[in-house]
Amino acid sequence: MDEKLFQDFINFNWRGIVWACWTGCITPYPKSYMIEQLKEIEDDLPYNKWLIETAVNILSGKSKDDELYNYISKLKYFIGLMPRVEIPLRPLPSEKQLHNQEIFRNRLKTIYQTKGTNEAIIFFQKNKSSIYDVNYKEWLRNISKIK
Numbered sequence: 001m002d003e004k005l006f007q008d009f010i011n012f013n014w015r016g017i018v019w020a021c022w023t024g025c026i027t028p029y030p031k032s033y034m035i036e037q038l039k040e041i042e043d044d045l046p047y048n049k050w051l052i053e054t055a056v057n058i059l060s061g062k063s064k065d066d067e068l069y070n071y072i073s074k075l076k077y078f079i080g081l082m083p084r085v086e087i088p089l090r091p092l093p094s095e096k097q098l099h100n101q102e103i104f105r106n107r108l109k110t111i112y113q114t115k116g117t118n119e120a121i122i123f124f125q126k127n128k129s130s131i132y133d134v135n136y137k138e139w140l141r142n143i144s145k146i147k
Contacts, residue, residue: 003033004091010037017041017048021055025072028080030059090139 001023009020024034035056042052054068063069093101104127112120 001027001029002089003031005089006034006037008092010041014045014048017045018051021048021051024055025058026075026079028076029084035059088140088143090136 006020006024009016009023012019020034021038024030024038027034038052038056038059042049042056045052054063054065057063058069058072063072108120108124111123
């Protein structure tokens with residue numbers, strides 16, 4: 001789990017926060033950003049506060065519930081035995097990117113309707129610059145070149 005995915009979980013909704021908390025609890029590779037981000041939202045979610053506090057305590061190694069801590073420690077141990085595989089994930093597009101995509105689609109639609117298929121294809125190929133305009137395999141290949 002990387003910081004951006006953890007942040008996406010937290011920003012999603014209460015379900016995402018539950019995923020962030022439990023994933024943070026069971027990861028054999030806890031990171032300080034997990035604690036920091038959970039503490040930032042702790043007071044905003046009264047119904048999930050207990051889960052956020054539990055996750056923060058477990059991530060900090062200060063669990064108040066020994067039984068739960070023991071179960072989670074065992075789970076972390078077994079998860080730690082599995083090979084660690086990194087899978088690059090594309091981040092969700094920002095509001096600005098979504099807006100720009102909508103503008104692009106509208107312009108493409110207008111060109112297609114007024115000038116035809118060939119002009120629309122030319123416009124698309126000249127203006128296909130967003131990472132979200134390519135499929136995952138192509139995106140992954142482009143990201144690999146950057147690293």
